[in-house]
Amino acid sequence: MIVVIINNVIILAGIGGFLALLLVLADFFLANYGDCQIDINDKRQFTVKGGNSLLNSLAENDVFIPSACGGRGTCGLCKVTVKEGGGPLLPTEKPYLDAEEIEKGVRLSCQVKVKKDIFITIPEALFSIRKFKGIVDNIIDYTYDTKGIIITLQDPAKIDFQAGQYIQLQSRKYPRSKQIVSRAYSMANSPDRNNIIELIIRKVPDGIMTTFTHEYMKEGDQILLTGPYGEFFIRDTEADMIFVAGGSGMAPFKGILEDLSAKDTKRHIVYFFGARTEKDLFLVNEMKEYEKKMKDFTFIPVLSQPDEDTDWDGPTGYIPPLLDKYVRDPKNTEGYLCGSPALIASTEKKMKELGIDKIYYDSFG
């Protein structure tokens, strides 16, 4: 009996082991791309180990390409122009590129693998994106599912950015996730306070990052982040502005308002903030303060499904239908949007119908 068992085990293990060896050899000879060189803008060169994605290979060498989804190929932000050595265009990239970009050789750097020497061009501004080390200084409960997080920067101790831009926060391993992920969050402070980073994060059910921030992150923890990224900042004009935000989309506007109020702006601003019920509203008093402090600013919280037994007398329903009344001159109005993809899509559609063509938002995929 025991001989049979041993026999079985030896045969199974033998065959399994042999096949494993075969795979290791194949991996070594076929999946080994050796050292490859990355050349950026014909100015900077460095050598990386082949086989990784271009996005990660660049990040290892402190060149940070904006990527809101953290390399999953869902946000389409990490575009770089590959002049040579990128291999063929992949079906995972096509949905994010238009014909002109494909013609120019634009690729998603999270999908391109470095397999040989590669020559790319990126905007010079990306070189200013840095990696920061910080300490979690304060965690504030805004609502039952939304937290404010204030991080004091240590190394480097200051960040240069424009109000409304975002950073990429890196998670750590925690008992329920062995994965380290990066996610994009807008900064909710003004550039005047450049030694801290303030974020507003809303819990996503089972989200790897937000489970970390809401359940495992403590005050005093060290945290890594990169930034600043994004084109979402106030354009320097005299035009009217309409802000539309939902949920944690409050963050960039909090920073922008702090900044505009300090600069004593005279621009006409209407800020619509969407939430489901009164429970989901936060920072309302701060916004009311800005209404008093600033010359021409109106804050309009909108509840989509107010509880029936409350005395809510503000507007209800969706935000887009409310816009008609507040657009004075569509040609002289800028729209700034931050929120869920559905909110951005419906608001952008409505604004275009009204004749507003300057609409700004960062899409976090």
Added chain:
Amino acid sequence: MDINPLVILLAAIFTNNILLVYFLGMCSYLSVSREITSSIGLGMAVFFVLTFTSGINYLIYHYILIPLDLVYLQYIIFIIVIAAFVQLTEIVIERFSPVLYYTLGIFLPLITVNCAILGVSLFMVIRQYSFIQSVAYGAGSGLGWLVAILALAGIRSRLKDKYLPRGMNNAAISLIITGIMALAFIGFSGVAIIQ
């Protein structure tokens, strides 16, 4: 069993088509048949894996399992061999055709659980084929699978912009087409190459 391997190969493609007559390997057949290019890729991968695994499994079965009286281990051993071979195919495809690698996506590793592959290894044992016959049977079944998925992909690409009643899209119409094709292939049995 003394049948010409060439006959076995032809029979496996037409009269005994692993997909259209035995209905094995349906999952990836239905899912990857939208475009001709990717179905050719997956068909080639299945052909490659089938040909090699039937040969390797034959050798393991006859030179290790039978002498040691361990025939009851055949299922687990066959699966291990198939899994390892699929991994190998994956490494090869990723190296030489990244476009195909991303097009096939999850279906490449899923070849492991493609029942056509295990089916061929088990049929070869039941039918007591010799080594050459087994490899011919594996290659034939692979080609048969490739022919079947290619035919469906061709038909589906022509159906793309045609009107179909609601609920008839994708899987439903593919199954109906497959049924009609199966009838045609069973018709080949009239051309008796093999019993």
